[in-house]
Amino acid sequence: MTFRPLRFAASVTALAMGAALGLGPVTPAQADEGMWTFDNFPIARANAALGTAIDQAWLDRVQRSSVKFGGCSAGVVSGEGLVLTNNHCVASCVAQLSTPAINYAETGFTPATRAEELRCPGASAEILMDITDVTARMHAAGRGLSGQAFNRARDTEAAAIEAEYCKDQPERRCQVVSLYRGGQFKLYSYRRYTDVRLAFAPEDRAATFGGDLDNFNFPRFAIDAAFIRLYENGAPVETPTHFTWNPDRPTAGEPVFVSGSPGSTQRLLTMDQLLTVRDVQLPLDQLIMSELRGRMIRFGSESDENAFIVMDPLVGLENSYKRGIGRMRALVDTDFMAAKAEQEADFRGRSGDWLAAHTAAGGADPWTTLSAVQDDVRRLYPAYALLVARAGGGSTLYGWAETLVRAAQERDKPAAERLPEYADTRLGGIESRLLADRPVYADLEQVRMEWWLSKSREWLTVDDPRIRTLLGRESPEGLSERLISGTTLADPAVRKALWDGGLPAIMASDDPLIRYVLSIQGVTRSVRAEWEDTVEAPTAQASEDLAAARFAAYGDSVYPDATGTLRLTWGRVEGWTYQGTTVQPFTTFGGLWDRSTGAAPFDVAPKLLAARDRIDPDTVLNMSVSTDTIGGSSGSPAINARGEIIGANFDSTVLTQRNAYGYDPSVNRSVIVTTGAITVALRDVYGMDGLLAELGVE
Template structure:
């Protein structure tokens, strides 16, 4: 039965104040509703099943992945290895065009700076984190919390390079958990199809269904120079999927804002999203212009443009949700219910006070400070690799001279090894694209903060964005990993003595960026964290532990069924096939079939299911998530969702939320019948 628009909006926002229903929720593995999932789906999973799924799931960069053999083989999306493919490619040997198809394990190549992690333990540190902030406010509060998190992480992992410990904030301060990961710093590319096979339809098909994309790739985890031993892994099931089948999606969704108040959402709607969308739109235009100037530029910009377009389209979907009257009315009704429940319990109301009023009071300040914080701290450098190296070296040198508990959070002892690993990774640097990004950042900062802002004057001096970016990029030597290593090892003295113009510029502007950050932490972050902690206590009291936390980039499990959609704007069945791909192809970009895939047409069973839709609760960051059946077998990998699903950031609606999955059957076909990867297929148990 289809819900009315208002009821649909209410269903979308249940998580804002109430316990989750049906298939809703990005659940942590230590609080997964086993009984509810079994009752909803008719399955019979248990704790042992959950443990196997958790230990078979991996995080790879900003994506998710699933371990599929006992020898460290991992499946993720092709777009999740796109940066690795770009870093390993040249114009002469462009693996994005040809695909990466090694003939044996010996030809697998290390992804520069690539790391993968498996969650091996979760423990509660809530009481300790709450005590750290008692009686404090402003920046002292945030610094105390950051310092305590650093101490907990150091105590748990010490100097073990094979593990990473992270204190995770859940329920916006209601809980804190220590997540311990097994870490792999040697990750090698094992297979990637032609990019066109994975991105058929281009930006036009992005965030939509039907889809016709083989968006899958394989990496391999290595340890001590040999393939990692991974006895716990998903079994490969390439059988034809059946509509209605229950499935589970295990991944690391990036960020949701379902627990925000209405006042907080208004700030996102009125300030954050409009600014972010305008910036992304102009950056996309500049990068497209850059790519059209030469074949070399087109090669350089291919992956970055895709990332910008993806972010812009996601933001567009979220903006549509926040200006939808029915959606926002549903959110308001859910918040009103929450507040009534608190008011009906005098003791609870007295204990938690009025966190809604406290958060409302922060919003005018946040609206005022956001542009400067976004441009000078959050987006500093505009994505320029060279500027990022300089900023990291400068800040690391300054921070490492202090005791760990007095540093900026990202430079605590427990996190330094990750910072160093990213800094020293031997990735290719393209100065021409770096200048475009740096020039864009400087010009947009001047535009948003205005010419007369003293911070802009300090940023530019007497130079133009064009001239300054050109001078800094032309003069720096930070593209050389040896130069970066010498500065890292030399510490603050070496950094200050450097004559590199990018280093000297980062030193010059660091003070004002720090001031903006300190102001933000004291006047926005700290009071928001305090009030959110009170709100979380009220939520637990009102709804119990049947409430799931917002996504935080940490491992979660969601569930649903394989099924199509029948609502205005998205009416389609559950599956697409290779026959559908041939029918959709026009021969002209972006609907041109990848050459090797097209050449294999006669070898491919056209009825093989290529992609499918699933009613699971996912968001950005879920890319690459293994999709598993009730037996714990992998049947696909999540690679997208629909444009209507982008409101999922603020609430789940089963009627419109669909995750888009590439099937294991399609991947098997690609390995065996298209790219000659029989040896890899054999490792998966495929004949």
């Protein structure tokens, strides 16, 4: 799968947003490259490349039919709020709705009627309505400032803009988005839906055949699809603008567009920045994830209940880890790095005039600035990664405690002094996620907390004063046991009382986890502040300068790095050839039967296996497409030239992980589950006749 909304995702990408150049020839935006914004999509160029005839009306329809769903993407496929996404995008919801006794991951979730559709706790979905340029205001806000003052001025202005545009419209969400690494700022305004219900999920194994081993792999045999439905006031939302369902067999070479919200790319990092990612950031991230993986695997082997508890988090962790492995490989690939160095040389070669003017006006050389910042990144990254990006180790209870403590502390402050995630416009979203009734499993919570405390101590050393604050005289094992066994935050009513009670309630609380999080605020906040001041602010300012240099060198023929906002990419149904091996673009149900061994994760899901005789083995199951996607693109509608949906993007290949740093047209491939395969699943395996009728399938 390509993306899951994990806290981990932020860590290796914390430095990175901005304008991008792919690999291959040095000229920008070659071949099928580019995650284009809808307000700067090169219609003519795409039509010329593909022989299609899309127009602005086509783009508008696609935009209004595309859905952002948590860390995933999705597409509206009926007039009654029905939305297609990936099964792995609803896996957490499925886990939360399940118990060891009634486990929808095992059985599939197949409501016979809409009344049986179940709400996903805390979930929301959004459709992008408008994009407004606010670059001038944002640039003005930061002018003349540096360090934390720069960060806070920008954050405050963004919060003010968001509040202005979304005023008195609770069904809207407004977000100021930095594009081209600060080269542009746009206000993205979304229609927001907070009642999202699960309408269908297959057996988990049908969606994850091959498990972690086949993840980021092709040929692939996974029905990684699910349906959700948007509700408002207890009824399905009317969605007259939607994709038409086209379950026809796809053809090799046909044009494909993918519309979704890729999370983050780092294509404009300088070579100095990339070497820091390679030498310091990825190794730390991967090493500690690997240990957590080992702890979780063993935890899951201890009982059936533990296996149930750990399944979804382990899949997420393994996905992040495998993506990291692909990135590590890209950054030690000498050809790939030589191509990146060549790009940088070309860019710098074209930027001589710009740089002369910039420095003459008193500006600093951004390449020099970014190079100098790397020493600080290398020095500060372990503390940032462990005490900020991964604080709590992914423990849900710790996350709730931190949110409660910080929200209480921040809500009392004026806007200009707040942590930006606690701006007034964002409190509603925080509250709904915090108060949603979701199961938590204390044993796994403790695994995470113990791991986090022990890795923090290991990487920062036992003699670091911050670690002394974190642990006192306790051990990670003892402290995590005390906190998790003693807290009552699993009860939504307790969380609600603390949220409503604000700072007085927090200060009066004797919940051990609340008291603990309070006691380490000095440490975690100061680590964050030092990182923002020393790393983020100068990086942001130098990167904005680089964006200006890039516009000067290449004009507007460049697209911005992914930022978790809606993009459109194009390509064709095609395989690839690598090191003498050619891979065909299609797999079939027949191939699935052939690959199955009966042993997990290569066992065919029982209901799917039982339907084998009803399924044409030549039906295309998955296909590879040369579109430019990355984590966050999961669930993105794959669309043909007529604007019909022909599949859902759910993955890419291990070779495609270099996509974070540059697009390589010879190997970058998206992996799509076809509407044809989904139709087979609904009709021949799970008997979802109501959905089929809604999709217009006869």
